[in-house]
Amino acid sequence: MKNTNQVAFLIILIAVAAATLFFVILPPILYGSGRETKTAAPEQVVQQFYDWYVSYQGNPLVDKAYQGNEPLSPAFIAHLDDFTRDGQWRVDPVLCAQDVPNAVTAHPAQVSGERASVEVTTSFTGHRLTVELAKAGDAWSIDKVACSR
Numbered sequence: 001m002k003n004t005n006q007v008a009f010l011i012i013l014i015a016v017a018a019a020t021l022f023f024v025i026l027p028p029i030l031y032g033s034g035r036e037t038k039t040a041a042p043e044q045v046v047q048q049f050y051d052w053y054v055s056y057q058g059n060p061l062v063d064k065a066y067q068g069n070e071p072l073s074p075a076f077i078a079h080l081d082d083f084t085r086d087g088q089w090r091v092d093p094v095l096c097a098q099d100v101p102n103a104v105t106a107h108p109a110q111v112s113g114e115r116a117s118v119e120v121t122t123s124f125t126g127h128r129l130t131v132e133l134a135k136a137g138d139a140w141s142i143d144k145v146a147c148s149r
Contacts, residue, residue: 042109042116042133045071045140050104050120053094061092073134073141096129096147097122106131116140 040048049071053060060066061084067077083093091098101122109116114135121128132144 039138040140042111042140043106043118045133046106046109046118046120046131046142047104049142050106054100054102054104061089061094062087066094071140071142073136073143076141076143076145079144091147093147094145095122096145097124097127099124101127109133 049069052069053066056063056065058065061080064081064084066072066080072080080093083089092100095101101124103123105121107119107121109118116133116135118131118133119128120131128148130146130148131142132146133140134143135141
């Protein structure tokens with residue numbers, strides 16, 4: 001009887017180990033963990049940033065909410081900090097406008113190595129700007145906004 005209990009225990013132990021191996025350990029090894037993220041295209045980075053920016057409740061420049069925004073390069077954050085220091089600006093340097101548009105559209109990027117530029121249009125007639133990005137590791141960061149004249 002004692003040997004039968006030991007054999008049954010070993011069978012259960014082996015079954016649990018096999019189930020753990022096949023259902024918990026092997027799938028991430030064979031098929032990936034599902035945590036890999038595809039690098040967002042430059043125009044996606046720009047669109048997501050501007051969607052956040054125009055829907056922000058308040059003024060992201062005055063509140064300095066842009067400082068914690070990942071897609072902005074440290075150099076661009078420093079530029080915005082310098083720009084907003086005196087608080088007497090006439091045009092928002094991110095929107096290249098005085099008012100907030102209802103819609104912002106990022107168009108397909110022009111990529112050249114580790115740099116990209118994305119043309120952005122807004123709901124204001126004829127209003128366009130160019131957003132320049134730099135590749136930082138595997139991600140794109142907004143490095144400059146050039147207002148069209």
